[in-house]
Amino acid sequence: MRKVEVDLKPRGYSILIDHDLKAAFGQFIRQADFSNRALLVSDTNVGKLYAEPVADLLKQAGLSPDIYIVPAGESSKSLTEAEKLYTRAIEAGLDRHSAVFALGGGVVGDLAGFIAATYMRGIPLVQLPTSLLAQVDSSVGGKVAVNHRLGKNLIGAFYQPQGVFIDLDFLSTLPKREIYTGLGEIIKYGVIYDEDFFTFLENNAEAVLALEPAATAAIIARSCMIKAKIVGLDEKETGLRCILNFGHTIGHAIEKDTHYVRYNHGEAVAIGMIGAAHISRDLGMIDDAAVQRLIALIRKLHLPTQAEGCSLDTILATILHDKKTINGKVHWVLMNGIGRVTSMDQVPDAVVRRCIKAVLAV
16 A cells, blocks of 8 residues: 655645555544544446445445435536535535545545535545546645636635545546546646656556556556645645646636537646647747657647647636736746746746647647
8 A cells, every 4th residue: 555645734634545445444434533424425427336335335434424426527516516515415414523525536526625625614525536637636635626607616725635545446447538637637747846757657658558557556656745745835825836737727728618528637738738838948948859758748648739629819818817817917837847847927928829829729
């Protein structure tokens, strides 16, 4: 078993990574100071496979869980769906010591986390991420949110879970595309923090794509370690943590412009990273070889390099509503090299326009 600690005293917690975490999960529940009533949130894809088995584990550990299933997809990250979940929590009799268990991908984790953060001003949250993307990104670090029609993740909070259980057995039922989208965020960690990790992905692409056990455990653990380190130093994104947004400014705009249907999150982030790399090169921060190296790895891991069905003007307008835009200035995370990035808000509009256009398919 691999264990990563998120050092946020007194809100620190462990991330456990292994196959078959049933025993560790049950022990955690029995030792926790949770009320009997619990809420298990999943979606229509994951719930039919895993909701009942996980509910049985909770029952064996002494809890009485209520299962709530949301429609699969980004549309469930909404205040409308949150309202339904609040109602279910009240009807189920959840109190301030009741736990919310998020069983699913990033949408479920963000939505259930938002409910846990705001119901009775905050109740315990446990993340059970089932997608590769959620395992390396949304389940770690305490960002929870729902979307607004004007932008993604605009309504949310920083709220840490009590624990994260990354059971690698969940990956066996994922479609290939869901594996690829998770790799988009994994590539990001190499770009922003660890060139050796980036090189590992380059040299082990076949093993990574095949989800070979050793490679899978290694890339998930390293991704979580990098994110845990950054979050431990800057929990609420007042400085260093902003580097985790590399590729997301353009990526979120692509998701919104294509109505959260054409591209998965990791796919949009992959395209956004290339756009940010183009900006970095045009500002003289990196050479073209670094851009091409990034593009080559993105292609090798079966991710898109250009966005179809997007309008340049719409993308630019959406970026102005991004939560990282302050006083009308977009805070870009840009590359100083593979493994090194920086944040800046002085990027000429002409450069931004030219580089975003370069990642939009004609």
